[in-house]
Amino acid sequence: xxxxxxxxxxxxxxxxxxxxxxxxxxxxxxxxxxxxxxxxxxxxxxxxxxxxxxxxxxxxxxxxxxxxxxxxxxxxxxxxxxxxxxxxxxxxxxxxxxxxxxxxxxxxxxxxxxxxxxxxxxxxxxxxxxxxxxxxxxxxxxxxxxxxxxxxxxxxxxxxxxxxxxxxxxxxxxxxxxxxxxxxxxxxxxxxxxxxxxxxxxxxxxxxxxxxxxxxxxxxxxxxxxxxxxxxxxxx
Amino acid sequence: xxxxxxxxxxxxxxxxxxxxxxxxxxxxxxxxxxxxxxxxxxxxxxxxxxxxxxxxxxxxxxxxxxxxxxxxxxxxxxxxxxxxxxxxxxxxxxxxxxxxxxxxxxxxxxxxxxxxxxxxxxxxxxxxxxxxxxxxxxxxxxxxxxxxxxxxxxxxxxxxxxxxxxxxxxxxxxxxxxxxxxxxxxxxxxxxxxxxxxxxxxxxxxxxxxxxxxxxxxxxxxxxxxxxxxxxxxxxxxxx
Numbered sequence: 211x212x213x214x215x216x217x218x219x220x221x222x223x224x225x226x227x228x229x230x231x232x233x234x235x236x237x238x239x240x241x242x243x244x245x246x247x248x249x250x251x252x253x254x255x256x257x258x259x260x261x262x263x264x265x266x267x268x269x270x271x272x273x274x275x276x277x278x279x280x281x282x283x284x285x286x287x288x289x290x291x292x293x294x295x296x297x298x299x300x301x302x303x304x305x306x307x308x309x310x311x312x313x314x315x316x317x318x319x320x321x322x323x324x325x326x327x328x329x330x331x332x333x334x335x336x337x338x339x340x341x342x343x344x345x346x347x348x349x350x351x352x353x354x355x356x357x358x359x360x361x362x363x364x365x366x367x368x369x370x371x372x373x374x375x376x377x378x379x380x381x382x383x384x385x386x387x388x389x390x391x392x393x394x395x396x397x398x399x400x401x402x403x404x405x406x407x408x409x410x411x412x413x414x415x416x417x418x419x420x421x422x423x424x425x426x427x428x429x430x431x432x433x434x435x436x437x438x439x440x441x442x443x444x445x446x
Numbered sequence: 447x448x449x450x451x452x453x454x455x456x457x458x459x460x461x462x463x464x465x466x467x468x469x470x471x472x473x474x475x476x477x478x479x480x481x482x483x484x485x486x487x488x489x490x491x492x493x494x495x496x497x498x499x500x501x502x503x504x505x506x507x508x509x510x511x512x513x514x515x516x517x518x519x520x521x522x523x524x525x526x527x528x529x530x531x532x533x534x535x536x537x538x539x540x541x542x543x544x545x546x547x548x549x550x551x552x553x554x555x556x557x558x559x560x561x562x563x564x565x566x567x568x569x570x571x572x573x574x575x576x577x578x579x580x581x582x583x584x585x586x587x588x589x590x591x592x593x594x595x596x597x598x599x600x601x602x603x604x605x606x607x608x609x610x611x612x613x614x615x616x617x618x619x620x621x622x623x624x625x626x627x628x629x630x631x632x633x634x635x636x637x638x639x640x641x642x643x644x645x646x647x648x649x650x651x652x653x654x655x656x657x658x659x660x661x662x663x664x665x666x667x668x669x670x671x672x673x674x675x676x677x678x679x680x681x682x683x684x685x686x
Contacts, residue, residue, distance in 0.1 A: 352530070352536070353536075353546075354502060354523060355500055355523065355526075355527050356547035356595075357547055358547075358550045362550050370537060
């Protein structure tokens, strides 16, 4: 009886795994469409966030000003913000009756990009600031004695911390890629339009389509793990 | 290098850190084509003094003159450069390290290779251009640091304890390069290694608890010290 129960639990998973591999290898168009949109919105959100997050980190790490510790603490605290809560606040801002309703961004891929952008900003800021602060302060002094301007000195520090900055960006991408709340609330999980890997997995699992969910989760994990491996190899 | 300067003068330099005096009314005159050694026990204020001359710290009082002209800290950095006790290497090769200062100071691209080569030859590191700077031994790194400073062709080179904890072979090469660099500029050397000060310097200044207690030409400084603390220091009996 015990064996029968175990078989009953194991069989759908094994079957799901086999079908998942078939779906991936056969080039199922829906699987690839969902994956492509996920990669697009997560890369866009992460890179857009870098535009302000890296300069903010440089200021936090390399300049002294009143309130610096408080701001750093705030960014650290925001790393753990629940994505559903963030999704809700952004939903209110982007909905028709909200202040940005005019732009009609809700339930579009752009809304997901905006949400992921906001979501990953604290991650990039905190990790990049930490990477910049960990650079030997004597390097700064050295650059100054060799005649470097303030900007050139900052460039030396940024160059030195480049791997820390890259890891911060990768961590941010992974967070954006794997989050559900923002994509669900701002994208609406519309088939062939805003459906990304995480929202599709949630939906397909609820519908009992375990094989499809497993296929998508294998892709999700594969991309996240491959990226980390590639970065580690490049670092060597 | 442009027209060579004749001397550097620290005039009544005082530096306070958190209410305590690190330097008090320090007056030092260092001439070009000479090595001036600043000697003293650890904590005497030697590094603080050099950092002020390098424009890295601002004095609480006093001024720094080069050929009788006063310079602000940020202006000093265009005339002086400093070699630190702990050599810090930039990422990349030995060439990248020595060329860095030349690049940020907008030296013509064509001139950089020859200047790097010349600077490396002074510290006996010919052929090291492509080596990773951070993979070198500490002695070799210190020699790169000296080459990096020499390549800039500044009027004043400030060298802080350059051979502390180095093996004799590297120390000898570094001492030789210090002598050579003094042929065309002001060299100030901070050291607690008295035999080294005796070997290298034309003038010696004894800094004790942030104050100059004795200075003079090196021969008479060591032969006939006037100050009691200098006598004790030379005999290795001075307690800080």
